[in-house]
Amino acid sequence: MTDPPASLPDLPAPGEPLRLVDVQRAVTAELDRIAPVVDVLGGLFEKAGHELALVGGPVRDAMLGRRSNDLDFATSAAPEVTEKILRAWGDAWWDMGRQFGTIGCRKGDWVVEVTTYRSDAYNPDSRKPEVSYGDTLVGDLGRRDFTVNAMAVRVPGREIVDPYGGVMDLAHRVLRTPGRPEDSFSDDPLRMMRAARFAAQLGFTVDRDVVRAMTGMADRIAIVSAERVRDELVKLICAPFPRLGLTLLVETGLADHVLPELPALKLERDEHHRHKDVYEHTLTVLEQAIDLEPRLAERGGVEAPDFVSRFAALMHDVGKPRTRRFQGDGTVTFHHHDVVGAKLTRKRMQALRFSGGQIEAVSKLVELHLRFHGYGSGEWTDAAVRRYVRDAGEELERLHVLTRADCTTRNRKKAERLRRTYDELEARIERLSEEEELASIRPDLDGNQIMEILGIPPGREVGEAYKYLLEQRLDHGPMSEEQATTVLREWWAARS
Incomplete structure (x- = not known):
């Protein structure tokens, strides 16, 4: 079954019903658009003595006015019959879903999957069904998850089949x-x-x-x-x-x-916004991060929706339950919740089998989300700004989004002050980037040069020298090769 598109910008706000006349108009328009596929395939299966129906997500999305070139069908034909028809009609075909009765094919820009009517049985200890074929469309629809996904359109006749009231449920959302x-x-x-x-x-x-x-x-x-x-x-x-x-x-x-890290936040109070719990604050940060996603496309080439920035927003405060401390004056602190939260985030994402790249990106953002608050009203040195950029690495634009989204105060003056301060930090980053190529900060001498100048072979000492020169680069900015050589020799002499 086809999933809804990730973005549905023309849907009404949640809770607003749809008019049945609009639903009918939308599905008619979509069926006209996909007629080159549904009418032709319907005719081919009909000629072979079998039923064919557009089912599930494509029907639901058609009624919502959504377009898709991925089409799911159900049929009375056995998989071998479906395969024969699709191989003759399509440009390419595949049968990876044969064990579930599904044969797929591509025809131009269209992707089609056709599944034999099913009436699956489930083992109580597993979600994997024991596949058995059914003999009716209504029986096939009855095994689906929700009524809005249990509708069909018989083709080529375009008869809507809705045995469970999916149209009304869709209209009432x-x-x-x-x-x-x-x-x-x-x-x-x-x-x-x-x-x-x-x-x-x-x-x-x-x-x-x-x-x-x-x-x-x-x-x-x-x-x-x-x-x-x-x-x-x-x-x-x-x-x-x-x-x-x-x-x-x-x-x-x-x-x-x-x-579990999410519901745990309902019990905590935010140290800066004690009128709201951290759970509600977190959901608000997520929504504000979503509103800022266009920045990622403009500056970082990351298209929305961006899972990494959204999940970082959701997880940024999960360290607070572990770090909550009550002070004598009644205040609450969450010291180091950024570091603890990054560890919890990493552990949860590993348990959910996320990729290593996603885990590193999200946990880094969680660990760095408080770093900006040390900026105060602009007291950071250029060295501190360089370290901010170096530590964020490829996630700098996402860190900009998370940090800005993390401001949920109702105090307009405070919110405006934070926004202006972060604007200033970004401007400093851009200025230094233009002057020093911050995105690729590295020492002014490479490993080969270090070995040649000091007359030492590869080993631990080369790494220590490289690290020292990197710190000098961050503290003082770019140096000429001559300056870097002098600094290196002084460090080596003092070390010896």
Whole structure:
């Protein structure tokens, strides 16, 4: 089933219903657009004596006015029949999903997957189904996760099949399951994560019975692989309305199992903004980071949605529960929560099987998110600015976004003062970058030059000399080769 696009800019705000006339108009327009595929394929399967229907996500997205060239179909034909038809019609074909009854092909810009009607059975201790083929379209739709994904359009006749009220649920923007949610989530616990993800992607509310089932069955998510949980979490965080999905995970208890650091924040108070808890502050920082994403595209070439900056915003304060200390005057401190938070972030991302590059990027941002507050009103030396840039490395633009997003004070004067101060820091970085190429800071002598000047072979001492010259470069800026040689010889003489 095709997932919703990560960005749905033309959707109404969450909670606003859709007009049925608009839904009908949208699906008609989309079916006309994809007619070269659906009508032709429908005719080919019909000629072979089999049913074919557009199903799932493409139908839902068509009703929402969304366009996609990835189309999912269900058919009464066996996989070998589907393969024969698609091989004759398409430009290329594949059968990696054959064990699930799925054959795929590409035709020009279109990507098509056709799956034989299924009526899967699930082992209670696994989310992997025992695949068995069904014989009706309605039966196939009944095994799907939500009613808005359990609609179909028979082709080539374009008859809409909606046995579970998906059209009305889509119009009212609500997520329900075709049958009892307890049965659906027992079959596949990952569907609980998908409920939160679809809420975040589509701006839908979740039916009370679904929320109740998610709450009662949250611990069932433990049988789902970390990789699949991770993939759903990434899609949720990169969605247009991540607060909706994250709030649902926390309220149902699912977050206790997949991202326990998030609900832990509900119990903490922020040292700077004691009128709001750190949990709400964190969600606000995430939303503000999303608003600042255009900066990443303009300055860093990073297209939205950017998971790294969003997840860093979500995790930036997770060290606070471990570092909370109560002072005698009633204040609360969270000293070193940046360092502790980076360690917790790394551990959680490793458990969720994120890539090494993503783990390094996010944990670095969490560890550095407080560094700017040492800048005060501009007292940093140029050496401190160089170190800020050096430590941020490739994540500098994302650090700019996270630091700016981390300001959630309601005090306008304070917020404006912080913004002006960070503007000044960025201006200094740009000036120094133009003068000194900060992005590629390195010593003024390389390893070969160090060995030649000091007359030493490769080894630990070369590394120590290189590190010393790097510190001199950060403290004093660029030096000529002659100056660097003098500094190196003085260091070597003093060391000896």
